[in-house]
Amino acid sequence: MVTTGSTGSTVEIAAALGRVRRAAAQIAQSAAARSAALANLGQAIQEHQDAILEANTLDLEVSREMAIPDLVVDWLKLTPERLQTAAQILHRLSALGDVEPVSPTSRPVSTVSQLRPLGVVALVYEAFPDLAAIAAGLCLRTGNGLVLRGGNEASQTNQVILDIMQDAIAAAELPSNCLYAVPAAQGGSSRFVIVQRPEIDLVIPYGRPSLVEQVMRQATVPVLPSRMGNCYLYWSASGKLDQVYQMIFESHLGNPDAINGIEKVLVHPAHRTAGLPRLWDRLLADGFEIRAEAEIAEGRHTIHLADPEDWSLSYLSRTVAFRWADDLDQAIDWMNRHSSGHADCLATTDYDESRKFSRKVGSASAYVNASPRFFRNAERANDVGLGMTNVVGRSGGLIGLEALVAHQRLIYGG
CATH class of the missing domain: 3.40.309.10 (Aldehyde Dehydrogenase; Chain A, domain 2)
Incomplete structure (x- = not known):
């Protein structure tokens, strides 16, 4: 088992994850409140765009000193267009509403299939600060708690976005600790602490193949690996x-x-x-x-x-x-x-x-005979996604709303 350094113990992380799980159970009860929180998130990203871009500029300056690969720097560098896309996704998820159970079959024994939250989802990612907002939107829409573990190269941007999102969730009278970020200062080992915690129901690693494969090797909880290229x-x-x-x-x-x-x-x-x-x-x-x-x-x-x-x-x-x-x-x-x-x-x-x-x-x-080009902000709000996976059966490979819910069968006797 991996342990963290002096700035973050497994006990502290376990306590934080417990709070996320309790908050997730609370937010799952009110679709209307989650819609309001999503609208707040979209508006907050737009209103605080300058603050986010300022923090991002600082991260970019540090990344040059850290000799971060050009590919990761491209992922790290935010633009007004990327932030607007994230805000649009949040607004569209707000208007979408929750997926309703299918109608029962007309037989003496009726079967209903309904969707329920997974519980707590963890996103382990490098660069891509805007993905935190999109992941938060998908988890709010589906009633899941979210744990974030971003890369050190984006630490200042990630913190600003986290603060903005937690304030927006609280403004909708929902518990802001349904969203938790493991501080980058806790070191790389904390990445693997959270993927080995029983409080986590699903881990989504996002970034270069080396990161994805490393998380898959270390995780003791279910992993939905993102895939890119090839x-x-x-x-x-x-x-x-x-x-x-x-x-x-x-x-x-x-x-x-x-x-x-x-x-x-x-x-x-x-x-x-x-x-x-x-x-x-x-x-x-x-x-x-x-x-x-x-x-x-x-x-x-x-x-x-x-x-x-x-x-x-x-x-x-x-x-x-x-x-x-x-x-x-x-x-x-x-x-x-x-x-x-x-x-x-x-x-x-x-x-x-x-x-x-x-x-x-x-x-x-x-x-x-069709371009496979990926659109994160797809035409249909149901098709909004973080990325793609090679796991067959998860919404056709899309890491979106359907990948973050479980199907539950309810059987009713006549």
Whole structure:
């Protein structure tokens, strides 16, 4: 068992988590109060935008001294647009209301399926200060308590956002300790204390794959791992060049995290002479880096050779690697062995291929002739989400409202 340093004992954390659980049980009782709290949260993020951005500037200055990787700095750097998106999500969740149980079946013994909160959810994340507000919104809407463990690189921004959110929740006459943040000053070990506490019902790790895998190894409670990058596309013999280009290009437009970025493309040899070179030229012109196996690169100086381990790794950049796949079965087999498993794609005009792909690909989400681009603030409020997971059966891989509730069956006798 991991223990914390002198600034935070397991006893103190356990006491705080107990308060979160009791508060979660209280907030679950009133949908109207939670709607009011969500509206307050959205308004507070908008009203205190300048204070949040000022704290974020300080974190960014410190991060430069800490030699934080550029990728994490991009995730850390807030903009007015990112904060507005978080505020819009909170307002939309406020207006959404709670999901109602389905109507009972008209039989002598009636069965009702209803949704109930999980209890206490923990978000372990690096950078992304705005995710704390979105996670709080999702947990409030579903009646869950929330425990936050952010990275040291965002400590000042995270604290300002926490204070704003707790004040907004209290203004709706709900217990503000339904939201608790483990102080960054307690050190990295506290990250693992909270993922080993029985008071936590679900842990969501969010960040680079190394963080996600580390949490999964250390956790003794259920984990819903987020996934990012290493999404595959199979360009079948009948697939159209323009469509393939758009699917790849749009998948990388997520800001600041292209969660469903297509980083690997399996190509049918029918595109060897015309389609593939044209696709490469268009992607290179857009600033992509192209990698490929030696057999497909054919000596082009603008194409870097892919390493064998690349096929199972996330680049988390505008980099795409290519290899041949003679048919759909071969492509699906390769995807199921090497992709991240949260969002894989097919470009085809063959109906039978699309049906086979949907049946056999193992990804939590499958896209046929559609861009997999991830929208955190989706068109439907029910589809708002933190990110994506490769856990099949959790709302199609979306880490959203449905991932934060449990289904309970109620049986009524006649």
